Amino acid sequence: MKELTDKQTKVLQFINKFHADNAMMPTVREIAANFKLSIGSVQQHLKALQSKGFLIKRGSLSRGIDFPNRQNFSAVAILGSVHAGTFLEQVEDANDYVYINTDITRNRKCFALKVKGDSMEPSGIVEGDTIVVSQGEKVYNGDIVVALVDGESAVKIFYKEHDKIFLKSSNPHYPTITSDNIEIVGKLIYLVREYKG
Amino acid sequence: MKELTDKQTKVLQFINKFHADNAMMPTVREIAANFKLSIGSVQQHLKALQSKGFLIKRGSLSRGIDFPNRQNFSAVAILGSVHAGTFLEQVEDANDYVYINTDITRNRKCFALKVKGDSMEPSGIVEGDTIVVSQGEKVYNGDIVVALVDGESAVKIFYKEHDKIFLKSSNPHYPTITSDNIEIVGKLIYLVREYKG
DNA sequence: GATTATACTATACATTTGTATTTAAGTCAA
C-alpha cells in the first residue's frame, strides 16, 4: 500500500466515519462541505485514494465509492451463559446479539455465550464477558474451547495426549477435567467486554 | 407494527439484502429493475413501508432510505498502544479502527489502544487486547482508567483518598503509583480480544 | 353502489450527483 498524504488521510477518515454513522458513502459534495473545499479538490483526493488502492469505484453510481475491504458485520446470537467454572444455562430469549466483523467470523458457524465464574480468570476471561465460539473447528493443544462433558458445558483450555482429552482451567483452584464423554462444541475466536457505570 | 402485504415484504427483503451486499441502499430504479416494475409502483411500495414504520427517509438524498432500527456502528480509531505495566507508544497510521455499537459509545469522545504488558491481568486485561477509552468522563474509585503520570500513560485502577490519586495495578507485582502530576485521560468502557489461529 | 387499499404503468420535471475542464499556486527532487 502506498502512503497517503495528510489531507488524503483526513478525507479517508471522514469517509470512514460518515459510512459508519450513516450506513452510506458520502457524495463528493458532502465531503467538500465537510472540509469547506471545492468539488474539484475533493475529486482529486478521491482519485488519489483510488489510485493508491484505498478506495474503489462502482461505476458512476451515486454514493458509489467503496472500501476495497469493506467492514461487514454479522449478527452472532447470544444463546446462553456458561459457567467458566462449571456449566451452561440456556437463555430463553435469543434476542441479543453481538455484531462482529466478517473478517473474524469468516463464514464460520458461530454463536455467543455470556461467561459466569472465574475459572478462566488468569487467561483474561472474567464474569460478564461475552465470548464468541466457532463450531466444528479443528482444535489444538492450548486452544480455549467450549466443551460438553457428560452433557454439560464449560469453557476450558484444551489438551490432548495419547488420544485422551484434558480440559484445564487457567485458575489453579479448579481441577483438570477428563472423561470418556467429552465433546468439543467450539473454539473461542473473539471476546468482548463492556464496562458499565 | 402493522402487517405487510406479500409484495411489500418482498420489497423490504430485497432492500435488506441489497444493503447487506452493497453497503448502500438501492435507488427507486434499482428496486424497479429487480422486480421488473415501474418507478411509480415502487414509489408506492416504499410509501407504504414508510407509513407502516418499516423504513424511514432522510430528506431527498439519493439512496436516502434507512431502517428505523439499524445497528449503528461508530469507527473508533486505534491511536496507539499502552503498556498496562508501564507506558504509551504512539502509532503513526491511525488507519486501524474498532467498530462498536453506538449504544455503547453514546456520543462520547472515544479512542482505542492496544494493550501491552501484564499489570492488569487479574482484571482480565491481557497483552494484545484492544481497549476503548471514553474521554472527559467522571471517574470513581475502582474504575479502570488510562492516566497520564508525569507525561506518560498507563492503564490502572483509579482510587482517590483525601484528594490524592492512587493508580493501582491489579497484578500485585506492580507498585501502586501516586504523584502530584496525574491526569486522567479517560475511562475504560469496552474491550475486545481476538483469538487467532 | 361507494369507498378504500393495493398494484401497476407512463410521463414529466427538479434536484442531486458524478465527471470533465481549466486555471493557479506551492513543494520537492532531479
Added chain:
DNA sequence: TTGACTTAAATACAAATGTATAGTATAATC
C-alpha cells in the same frame, strides 16, 4: 529550471435519482 505531485477553485455538463401527477385495474369492506 524543469517536471511531477499536491492542493485548491470555478464552472459546465451529463447522468443518476427523487418526486409529482394522471390514469387503469382488482379486490375487499361497509
